[in-house]
Amino acid sequence: MTAFLRTIAFAFIAALLAVLLAAPASAAKIDDQFRAWLQNDLWPEAKTKGISKQTFDAAFDGIKPNLKLPDLVMPGEKPKTPQKQHQAEFGSPGAYFAEKTVRAVTSGGRTREAANAKTLAAIEKRYGVPGEILLAIWGRETDFGAAKMPYDAFEVLGTKAFISTKQDFFRTELLAALEIVQRGLAPVGAMKSSWAGALGQPQFMPTSFLKHAVDFDGDGRVDIWNSTPDVLASIANYLVHYGWVRGRGWGFEVTVPESVSCSLEGPDQGKKISEWAGMGIKRVGGKSFPASELKAEGFLLMPAGRSGPAFIATPNFYVLKEYNTSDLYALFIGHGADRIAHGDQSFSGSWGPVGDLHRSDIAALQRALEAKGYDVGSADGLPGFKTRRSIGKWQTKNGQAATCFPDAGLVASLK
Structure with missing residues (x-):
């Protein structure tokens, strides 16, 4: 083989190796990497936080990464560009208040208000949060406990702490979940969650469970999976922690x-x-x-x-x-x-035919407003109050009627 051919061959082999090394790992290889990460990375930190090896091993017994969860970044891959999104913020806000959805919460809430009248009165007396607020949150979060929690919390939190786009956030939550078990607040088998790792009927993340969950039925256990008094009082305690003002509505x-x-x-x-x-x-x-x-x-x-x-x-x-x-x-x-x-009564005002924008459209609009000196909060594609009022100020300054909401014409004008 000539020197030239050897050079070509070596270049080809190097390129092939680069491709193979950059290629996403197989599921089996990811499982092996996950186990290594648990033992070499997570366990040393968990140990310093008082988690026993028995608790740690029980939590992850048989657990593998769930590669079907959203927002994961496989080894060897880069984060994907966000695709078109359909959250309420990107269409007409009115879709969020579909009568069928609202009525399911309100009718279910009234039924449970009567069934839990004494509990709700006791909670309001202690915490100052009206029962109907607690019922609305309970209904919205988990359909009054009817929604299934099909995921193992350690599978979800472990996967996301290992390979998600928010590893630090989920690592903190994973360590909090281990603390819940270590302190005897819930056994490993009870740690059922949503796909996002939220626990029980109030949908608390583990750190929120540790801060806010309470035993209101007096049985000596904090059970936000099965005890209605504990569920409702924990929601109330959460709101009080963040400053709920007794005697005022929303x-x-x-x-x-x-x-x-x-x-x-x-x-x-x-x-x-x-x-x-x-x-x-x-x-x-x-x-x-x-x-x-x-x-x-x-x-x-x-x-x-x-x-x-x-x-x-x-x-x-x-x-x-x-x-x-x-x-x-x-x-x-x-x-x-x-x-x-x-009683059921819709808003007096009606929602106009606005929205139908991609998050990237709104982010582009926000960046354009920022470049002009407006405070939009952040160019995250979410039309929050700072974005809305910045739109209104820009419209007024440019001789337009202030609408304070993004639309396609506004996006085009500001490009």
Whole structure:
């Protein structure tokens, strides 16, 4: 073989080896890597946190990575580019409030309100959180416990701590799950979760379980999988931890005159509710704001800008967002709670035909606004209140009617 041919051959072999080394590992190889990671990486840290080898081995007995879970990055691969998404934030927010979905929570909530009246009254007395709020969260999260928890929490959390896009987050949760078992708060066999690793009927991540789960039925065990009193009181304790204000609701649906800019939205632009009222904002249905609320702080909330219902939210609305960071989730819980307490009645305002944007469209719009000096929070493709009000400010500055919600024409204008 000539020197030239040897050079070509060596180059070919090197290229082939590079391809083979970069290729995604087989499932069997990933299993082996997972076991090595458990013993050489996770176990030393778990040991320093007081986890026994018996607990550790029991938790991972027979556990393999679940490669069907979302947001994984296989060894040898790079994170995939996000595909088209269909969450409520990317279509019309009205889809999130489909009557069938809301009514399932409200009708189920009323049934369970009667069946658990004494428990709910005792919880409200201790924590100050109304029963209908707890029922709405319970219904939304797991259909009042009817939703199955088909996953082993250690399989989910272990997989995600090993090869997900949020390894650090899930590593913390995995170690917390081990602590739950180590402290005898739940046996390994009871640690059933959602595909995201959330536990039990309240859907607590393990760190939230350790902070907020309580034994309210007095049986000496914290059981958020089977005990209704423990489930409801744990939700209440969670909300109180994040600042639930006793004696206040979550907010009121209102009408906002054109003279009030939708760019005034947000929890950092609060005013006394009497001031909002003085600007012409009124409760729907001809109702007055409660006298006890007039001197208290409220916040303008317009989840679809001018293309949907508007609200004056209380600080408790933002406590609900601690359960799930979506404005629409918190609004669903507040609205559902109102309907459980007062009967089924939809919003007075209607949701306009807005949305139908990809997350990448909204992210591009956010980056364009940032380049012009606007604070959109972050260019994450989620049209939160900072993005919505920045849109409104840009529209006003450029002689357009402020809508405070992204649309295709706006994306094109700002490119």
